[in-house]
Amino acid sequence: MRQALHYLVxxxxxxxxxxxASFVLEQVKGWPVIPYPxxxxxxxxxxxxQWGSAFASSARRFFLSLILAFATGLPxxxxxxxxxxxxxxxxxxxxxxxxxxxxxxxxxxxxxxGVGEGVKVVTVxxxxxxxxxxxxxxxxRNISPSYILAVRTAGANALQLHRHVILPAVLPEVFxxxxxxVGLGITMLYIAETKLGLLGGxxxxxxxxxxxxAMRTDLSLSGVVGLAFLGLLFYTFxxxxxxxxxxxxxxxxx
Amino acid sequence: MxxxxxxxxxxxxxxxxxxxxxxxxFRVEDGESVALIGPSGCGKTSILLAIDGIIRPASGRIIxxxxxVRGVRRDVAFITQDAGLLPWKTVRQNAELALRLxxxxxEGIQEILRSLGLGGFENRYPAELSEGMRRRVGIARAxxxxxxxxxxxxxxxxxxxxxxxxxxxxxxxxxxxxxxxxLLVTHDIEEAVFLGQRIIILSPRPARVVEVIENPxxxxxxxxxxxxxxxxxxxxxxxxxxxxxx
Numbered sequence: 001m002r003q004a005l006h007y008l009v010x011x012x013x014x015x016x017x018x019x020x021a022s023f024v025l026e027q028v029k030g031w032p033v034i035p036y037p038x039x040x041x042x043x044x045x046x047x048x049x050q051w052g053s054a055f056a057s058s059a060r061r062f063f064l065s066l067i068l069a070f071a072t073g074l075p076x077x078x079x080x081x082x083x084x085x086x087x088x089x090x091x092x093x094x095x096x097x098x099x100x101x102x103x104x105x106x107x108x109x110x111x112x113x114g115v116g117e118g119v120k121v122v123t124v125x126x127x128x129x130x131x132x133x134x135x136x137x138x139x140x141r142n143i144s145p146s147y148i149l150a151v152r153t154a155g156a157n158a159l160q161l162h163r164h165v166i167l168p169a170v171l172p173e174v175f176x177x178x179x180x181x182v183g184l185g186i187t188m189l190y191i192a193e194t195k196l197g198l199l200g201g202x203x204x205x206x207x208x209x210x211x212x213x214a215m216r217t218d219l220s221l222s223g224v225v226g227l228a229f230l231g232l233l234f235y236t237f238x239x240x241x242x243x244x245x246x247x248x249x250x251x252x253x254x
Numbered sequence: 255m256x257x258x259x260x261x262x263x264x265x266x267x268x269x270x271x272x273x274x275x276x277x278x279x280f281r282v283e284d285g286e287s288v289a290l291i292g293p294s295g296c297g298k299t300s301i302l303l304a305i306d307g308i309i310r311p312a313s314g315r316i317i318x319x320x321x322x323v324r325g326v327r328r329d330v331a332f333i334t335q336d337a338g339l340l341p342w343k344t345v346r347q348n349a350e351l352a353l354r355l356x357x358x359x360x361e362g363i364q365e366i367l368r369s370l371g372l373g374g375f376e377n378r379y380p381a382e383l384s385e386g387m388r389r390r391v392g393i394a395r396a397x398x399x400x401x402x403x404x405x406x407x408x409x410x411x412x413x414x415x416x417x418x419x420x421x422x423x424x425x426x427x428x429x430x431x432x433x434x435x436x437l438l439v440t441h442d443i444e445e446a447v448f449l450g451q452r453i454i455i456l457s458p459r460p461a462r463v464v465e466v467i468e469n470p471x472x473x474x475x476x477x478x479x480x481x482x483x484x485x486x487x488x489x490x491x492x493x494x495x496x497x498x499x500x
Contacts (some may be wrong), residue, residue, distance in 0.1 A: 156355045
């Protein structure tokens with residue numbers, strides 16, 4: 001509740017600063033460089049069907065990418081992080097691949113996955129995959145030995161050790177990494193959506209929406225606001241998921 | 255009965271090779287409570303882990319109730335130094351954990367928690383408890399297994415004096431109630447004398463048995479204030495001191 005209030009205050013602050021910037025630029029330059037927030041809102045509402053379809057397409061791609069990244073990065077990270085031998089063999093490989101932006105390989109990804117939905121989801125999930133993977137490996141290697149000893153003396157097998165100790169110990173850090181990477185993921189999504197021009201029309205994703213209407217600044221900016229909402233949506237989604245799955249982290253802290 | 259025969263424990267290979275335990279032999283009779291005491295890092299915990307089947311001895315044998323130890327057993331419970339509670343599990347889930355891992359019915363947890371003064375805290379997380387309560391949850395987890403043998407690795411380490419004495423008295427009471435075979439590892443002399451019918455003194459690493467002190471007077475909470483208690487404590491202290499000076 002209190003957090004919702006903070007967001008409301010922040011929204012008002014952005015609204016005010018934006019309007020101020022529009023006004024100042026208009027006075028200095030003599031023409032409206034940045035459209036006022038209310039005209040952006042009006043333009044967005046006017047084109048609501050296209051805007052909504054663009055937002056839904058981008059959100060769906062991001063959601064699929066997030067699930068794919070967790071489904072692959074988390075188990076692999078647990079395995080590599082928990083085993084000294086696997087870590088020795090795989091970590092050089094991972095740390096060599098980790099800094100490569102998937103966008104640099106976009107041409108090859110298009111060749112491999114075509115120009116449809118697949119390549120966009122693959123690009124974003126590759127980005128998020130490495131964030132989740134590296135966070136999971138780091139956290140799995142830092143687990144207190146006393147937790148591991150406690151379940152081993154109680155007779156736990158390897159699977160039980162992963163389920164009762166390693167996975168729950170690693171989750172909070174993985175969620176933090178994923179939350180921090182939402183912005184990076186959206187950047188990658190934008191590039192993947194627009195790299196090949198305006199295929200699919202303005203309703204096929206926020207990136208294409210923004211570029212299609214580049215000449216109608218108020219409409220184009222409504223697409224940018226859509227990106228901000230997209231980021232907020234997934235940031236909040238991950239936070240709620242973490243608060244639910246990692247309740248123990250928040251006991252006694254309200 | 256626990257029988258440890260010519261136990262030898264080594265770690266690492268090549269240049270990092272260390273001999274932790276050298277030829278240690280002793281026995282703990284059924285229903286007996288024995289304390290293992292020695293300087294920090296002497297290999298006490300290694301001996302306990304070998305008895306639990308977590309680490310494999312380089313040579314020698316460990317036999318519990320007629321069977322050689324080859325892995326973690328269902329009739330042996332282990333209490334670790336800091337209770338080893340998992341912060342993501344509630345008090346009840348932590349207390350049930352050993353039963354759950356061994357796929358045994360989770361019965362009697364409620365009574366055990368209540369008898370340890372943890373009633374009403376079943377759904378709390380460890381972060382919400384005092385240190386003394388956390389140790390009691392660790393004891394509950396071990397007790398839930400209804401074990402024949404209790405292995406305790408400094409269960410009272412890093413507690414304030416009153417809390418430590420309280421937990422010692424709880425362990426004493428449980429020993430009278432269940433008559434388990436108890437082996438306690440500690441570096442606290444008074445604790446060893448309070449809880450051990452015999453006190454086995456180990457040398458600095460690599461561990462060897464230096465001396466065994468008989469301590470027939472133990473068994474009551476009041477023993478702590480008796481003259482005999484002080485006499486045994488003084489004797490153990492003297493032996494440990496002479497080891498340090500060597």
